[in-house]
């Protein structure tokens with residue numbers, strides 16, 4: 001009997017080792033301080049991007065591993081081959097296309113402005129008004145950073161303070177170190193909900209498209225797009241988004 005148990009155990013072990021060796025793992029990099037697209041819950045990275053990535057990986061027969069790094073480190077991680085792809089609410093830009101390939105878009109993002117409730121800044125245009133001298137907080141290397149660097153810093157209309165993640169930028173706003181934070185609309189909503197005394201200006205700054213990024217020439221890209229299209233068609237994508245964003249009737 002003991003022998004039989006040992007034999008079964010050995011077989012189970014051998015089988016599980018074979019399976020582990022067969023199941024290839026895809027490594028996705030992200031910056032998990034961008035709710036509801038990616039954030040840390042306990043010891044796990046969760047959110048819209050994490051769930052879409054898991055659904056795509058499952059469809060393609062891969063395990064998924066998520067690497068949580070600074071946003072500014074995501075494209076370098078793809079270029080150096082440390083990650084197979086990146087989902088980080090990343091906006092498609094012509095400049096980024098020089099270093100990475102983008103999947104089809106899976107979401108729209110809007111750059112918005114967070115201010116303190118009693119702020120003198122009432123509209124996005126106030127930031128670009130003649131003689132404006134605001135200190136604007138952004139997350140380093142994001143499109144928010146790129147836009148305000150051009151529209152405000154280089155235009156002589158103020159200075160830009162760059163933070164490693166959105167949360168640090170919002171903490172700087174609460175501490176009075178910056179006059180506003182330019183960031184994507186969904187994380188903005190999450191940060192305003194989590195911190196009293198803040199609001200989002202009604203006017204939008206810039207509308208963008210999010211996509212997954214891949215090392216240039218990656219043969220995963222086409223398979224990813226096919227899986228993504230299937231997830232869009234069968235309603236999985238909408239169901240994932242609806243778990244995290246209250247889309248309401250209007251959208």
Ligand code: GLN
Pocket residue numbers: 031034071088089090091092109139141142143144184
């Ligand atoms: N959408 C913005 C960008 O691509 C911000 C992304 C992020 O902070 N995770 O730059």
